[in-house]
Amino acid sequence: MSQVLLIEDDPAVREGLHLALTRQGHGVRAVETGEQGLAALDGVDVVVLDLMLPGMDGFEVCRRIRATGTLPIIMVTARGDDMDVVAGLEAGADDYVVKPVQPRVLEARIRAVLRRSAESTGATDVERHGELEIDRGALVVRRAGEPVALSPTELRLLLELSGAPGRVRSRQQLLEAVWDHGFLGDSRLVDACVQRLRSKIDSDPPRYIQTVRGFGYRFGPL
Structure with a gap:
C-alpha cells in the first residue's frame, strides 16, 4: 500500500481527499501546514502539495523536498492557466492538478508518478x-x-x-x-x-x- 502525504490547509478539501484516497487503497497522512509536512516525510511514497499554504508556502516546501531527495511531488493549484503552474514545476514538482480536485484524476496522477518512480527498463548496458x-x-x-x-x-x-x-x-x-x-x-x-x-x-x-x-x-x- 502506497503512503501519501497530503499537505492541504483547507479542512474540507483535506478531509475529502483523505477519505477518497483511503478508499482507493492508499495510506494517507494529512497535515495542514508546510512545516508539518516537512516533518512528516519519513516513510512517504508521494506528496500531494497545495501551493497556497499559510506560513511556508507550497513553493518553498517543494524546493526543500526536492533539495534533499527524489520523492515524487504532485502540486495542487487553484488556477491552471497562470504562472503558479510554471513556478511550481520549476520548484521541482513532477505533476499538478487544478482545484476543484477530482479524486479520480488525482488517483491517476498518483499511480503514474509511483509507476515512474519504481520502473526499471531492465537494460544492463x-x-x-x-x-x-x-x-x-x-x-x-x-x-x-x-x-x-x-x-x-x-x-x-x-x-x-x-x-x-x-x-x-x-x-x-x-x-x-x-x-x-x-x-x-x-x-x-x-x-x-x-x-x-x-x-x-x-x-x-x-x-x-x-x-x-x-x-x-x-x-x-x-
Whole structure:
C-alpha cells in the first residue's frame, strides 16, 4: 500500500481527499501546514502539495523536498492557466492538478508518478555521452564521474530522450511517454522538467538536450 502525504490547509478539501484516497487503497497522512509536512516525510511514497499554504508556502516546501531527495511531488493549484503552474514545476514538482480536485484524476496522477518512480527498463548496458554516463540497469546517472541526483520524472525523461540520440521528440510525445498524459497534457510539464534536467547534467549553451524550435527536443552530444 502506497503512503501519501497530503499537505492541504483547507479542512474540507483535506478531509475529502483523505477519505477518497483511503478508499482507493492508499495510506494517507494529512497535515495542514508546510512545516508539518516537512516533518512528516519519513516513510512517504508521494506528496500531494497545495501551493497556497499559510506560513511556508507550497513553493518553498517543494524546493526543500526536492533539495534533499527524489520523492515524487504532485502540486495542487487553484488556477491552471497562470504562472503558479510554471513556478511550481520549476520548484521541482513532477505533476499538478487544478482545484476543484477530482479524486479520480488525482488517483491517476498518483499511480503514474509511483509507476515512474519504481520502473526499471531492465537494460544492463552503460551509455557514455561525453562526460555523461547513463547506467540504464542501475538507473544511475553520473556527470564527470560524480553521481547526479535526479527525480523519477527527470530520470524517465532523460532515458526517453537518450534512448534514441538525434531523434526529435515532440512535447506531446514526451507527455505520453513520460507522464502518461494524453492529448490534453500540458506542455509546460515538459519544458519545466527539461529546464531542471539541463541544470543538473548540461551546460550553457545546452550540449546534451537541444531544443528544436516549434516542435520539441532531441538528445545528442555536440
